[in-house]
Amino acid sequence: MSVKKHPVNGEVAYTYIVSNKKLTMVAALGVTLGIAVFIFMNSMLAGFDKSSSEAFFKSIPHIRIYKDDEISKPIVNQSGKNIPVIVNPKVVPSNNTIVNPKQVIQLLKNQPDVALVTPQLTVGIFYNNAKTQISGRAIGILPEEANQMFNMESYVVEGNVNNLKNNINGILLGSGVAAKMNVREGDNISITSSVGMTKVMKVIGVFQTNNSVVDKTTAYVNIAFAQQLMKKNSSYITDINVNIKDYNKAKAYAPELAQLTNYKAEDWESANETYMAATRMRAIIIRFVSISILLVAGFGIYNILNMTVMQKINDIAILKAIGFNGRDVIRIFVSQALIIGLIGIVFGVLFASIMVAVLQNYYVGGDIGYFPIYFKLSNFLKGIFFGFAVTFLAGFIPARKAANIDPVSIFRK
Amino acid sequence: MKEIILKTESITKHFHDPVEFKVLDEISFEVYKGEFLTVIGKSGCGKSTLLYILSTMDTEFDGELFIDNQNISRWKQDKLAAIRNEKIGFVFQFHYLLGEFTCLKNVMIPALRLGKLPYDVIEEKAYQKLELLGLKDQALKPSSKLSGGQQQRVAIARALINDPLIIMGDEPTGNLDSMNTQNIFSIFKELTQEFGQTIIAVTHDQDFAKASDRTIEMQDGKIINQNYKFI
Numbered sequence: 318m319s320v321k322k323h324p325v326n327g328e329v330a331y332t333y334i335v336s337n338k339k340l341t342m343v344a345a346l347g348v349t350l351g352i353a354v355f356i357f358m359n360s361m362l363a364g365f366d367k368s369s370s371e372a373f374f375k376s377i378p379h380i381r382i383y384k385d386d387e388i389s390k391p392i393v394n395q396s397g398k399n400i401p402v403i404v405n406p407k408v409v410p411s412n413n414t415i416v417n418p419k420q421v422i423q424l425l426k427n428q429p430d431v432a433l434v435t436p437q438l439t440v441g442i443f444y445n446n447a448k449t450q451i452s453g454r455a456i457g458i459l460p461e462e463a464n465q466m467f468n469m470e471s472y473v474v475e476g477n478v479n480n481l482k483n484n485i486n487g488i489l490l491g492s493g494v495a496a497k498m499n500v501r502e503g504d505n506i507s508i509t510s511s512v513g514m515t516k517v518m519k520v521i522g523v524f525q526t527n528n529s530v531v532d533k534t535t536a537y538v539n540i541a542f543a544q545q546l547m548k549k550n551s552s553y554i555t556d557i558n559v560n561i562k563d564y565n566k567a568k569a570y571a572p573e574l575a576q577l578t579n580y581k582a583e584d585w586e587s588a589n590e591t592y593m594a595a596t597r598m599r600a601i602i603i604r605f606v607s608i609s610i611l612l613v614a615g616f617g618i619y620n621i622l623n624m625t626v627m628q629k630i631n632d633i634a635i636l637k638a639i640g641f642n643g644r645d646v647i648r649i650f651v652s653q654a655l656i657i658g659l660i661g662i663v664f665g666v667l668f669a670s671i672m673v674a675v676l677q678n679y680y681v682g683g684d685i686g687y688f689p690i691y692f693k694l695s696n697f698l699k700g701i702f703f704g705f706a707v708t709f710l711a712g713f714i715p716a717r718k719a720a721n722i723d724p725v726s727i728f729r730k
Numbered sequence: 731m732k733e734i735i736l737k738t739e740s741i742t743k744h745f746h747d748p749v750e751f752k753v754l755d756e757i758s759f760e761v762y763k764g765e766f767l768t769v770i771g772k773s774g775c776g777k778s779t780l781l782y783i784l785s786t787m788d789t790e791f792d793g794e795l796f797i798d799n800q801n802i803s804r805w806k807q808d809k810l811a812a813i814r815n816e817k818i819g820f821v822f823q824f825h826y827l828l829g830e831f832t833c834l835k836n837v838m839i840p841a842l843r844l845g846k847l848p849y850d851v852i853e854e855k856a857y858q859k860l861e862l863l864g865l866k867d868q869a870l871k872p873s874s875k876l877s878g879g880q881q882q883r884v885a886i887a888r889a890l891i892n893d894p895l896i897i898m899g900d901e902p903t904g905n906l907d908s909m910n911t912q913n914i915f916s917i918f919k920e921l922t923q924e925f926g927q928t929i930i931a932v933t934h935d936q937d938f939a940k941a942s943d944r945t946i947e948m949q950d951g952k953i954i955n956q957n958y959k960f961i
Contacts (some may be wrong), residue, residue: 322845323842323845323849323852325839325842325843325845328842329828329839332830332831332835333830336830632828632829632830635822635826635827635828636828636839637787637811638785638787638814638820638822639814639815639820639839639840639843639888640811640812640813640814640815640816640840640843640844641811641815641843642807642808642811642812643807643808643811644808645811645843724787725782725787725788728782728787728822728823728824729778
């Protein structure tokens with residue numbers, strides 16, 4: 318006859334927890350705070366990363382494909398020979414257009430990981446206002462595709478992006494430019510390109526990215542119009558912007574595209590190395606702090622469980638005398654730790670969720686808008702995992718000590 | 731022919747701290763199944779130390795210890811714990827019960843650890859043992875709320891729960907009044923005579939010892955009389 322064994326170790330652990338509610342709650346509170354702060358800080362980190370990436374992708378693509386300048390090579394090959402050759406390398410004065418852009422774009426569109434492809438042409442211009450001129454740049458785009466890629470609608474404050482498509486002479490101005498030129502939607506503005514072409518354009522909208530350099534210099538025009546400004550034909554394109562499905566893979570994917578197209582492919586991380594370094598540093602600091610807090614919480618429970626073991630030394634001796642072995646004793650105290658951990662984690666997750674939810678709806682304004690924090694499942698899972706790992710260790714160490722208690726030495730006292 | 735349940739062969743033990751001291755010196759004796767054995771001797775003669783060795787809790791000794799025909803002298807702790815759980819019941823001198831559990835739970839725990847019976851059967855059995863010791867009405871009280879004598883009786887009930895081969899007691903009636911001592915004594919008698927369980931008790935109580943089947947007298951770590959005659 319087999320009997321379902323009553324989990325007596327668990328029952329002992331449970332009784333200890335219930336009969337020391339205060340101690341349990343204090344220990345669990347430590348775990349709660351540790352877990353909550355850990356999850357909260359990591360959610361914040363994820364939020365910062367997401368919001369700054371989003372800010373980035375308002376104006377730059379995941380991967381930019383362009384023709385890099387070439388440096389002239391010496392005509393004579395001097396390697397291995399003892400002839401002194403004087404060379405004076407220079408940038409080869411070829412134009413930096415992409416040859417047969419339609420074919421290249423089609424090729425890129427056929428790649429499985431590529432989400433969006435759109436051509437771009439940047440022209441240096443002056444905004445004319447009576448006698449004064451403000452230098453800036455006009456970015457020639459295909460309005461529909463660019464809107465998809467950069468989500469332009471989200472930062473157009475006046476007018477509408479789609480009007481650009483309907484009006485070949487339309488221009489979408491940065492808010493800083495618009496203010497300085499004293500124009501608004503529906504007004505006309507005169508611009509002069511770097512090759513001396515002057516045109517009068519109709520302002521169809523104003524955008525504001527909150528990046529003041531961009532807002533004070535940039536305007537968007539139709540790509541065909543940009544080509545006119547450059548006095549070029551309709552196949553003149555300097556950049557092809559590519560968005561891929563997962564922007565975190567841009568760095569790995571860029572070389573593939575470079576090889577495919579034979580042009581330079583620059584991913585957004587390489588293009589913004591300083592920013593990326595700062596991001597990495599921020600990640601290190603936040604992780605370090607959050608793990609430290611978790612460890613402090615771990616030491617808290619360790620202390621409490623250690624104390625419990627010392628208080629229960631007589632009980633442990635009795636349990637061992639009536640036939641509990643070392644492993645049973647370890648199980649009792651580890652279960653106790655894990656129950657405390659579980660209580661702490663449940664409340665910690667709850668607490669973290671509340672904090673995230675509250676901050677998500679807190680408006681900080683400016684460039685950022687709502688506080689950049691968001692629910693990311695992996696952060697919660699990490700928090701739960703680390704919480705259990707820390708409580709397990711904090712329980713296991715004193716439990717092992719308890720398991721080695723010699724009952725005779727206790728009874729002799 | 732009497733069946734041997736426990737046997738020692740020249741068990742010797744030293745204390746090393748604070749000074750080298752021989753507590754037990756070549757202890758050899760046999761205990762038979764169904765015997766009610768008492769051990770007497772002056773304080774410090776080594777009776778309790780011997781009992782701890784017999785109970786398998788103290789493993790640091792020289793010599794051989796046989797329980798139920800098995801030489802367990804060099805067994806591992808875990809195996810010994812299983813032996814204690816199943817075959818030996820204890821009643822300690824001062825350390826009795828787990829204070830945060832009810833009397834009933836205290837009695838049940840060794841049987842729950844053994845896990846051979848379903849929970850409700852164990853519970854029923856624990857009630858019976860408590861009733862036997864006159865404590866049924868205290869069953870659901872936390873054990874720390876009981877008096878010393880009551881706690882000791884709960885400890886005896888706990889020692890009986892797994893129907894062990896051997897019940898060992900270090901002054902098992904030390905805290906009890908004469909009526910309860912008498913009661914325990916008759917329980918022990920019944921267990922040995924009717925159920926063939928063996929009792930080994932260390933005691934100072936002359937009357938208690940006198941009424942047992944056999945009394946071993948110890949002095950300075952030696953057995954000086956395997957069959958003490960009371961005057």
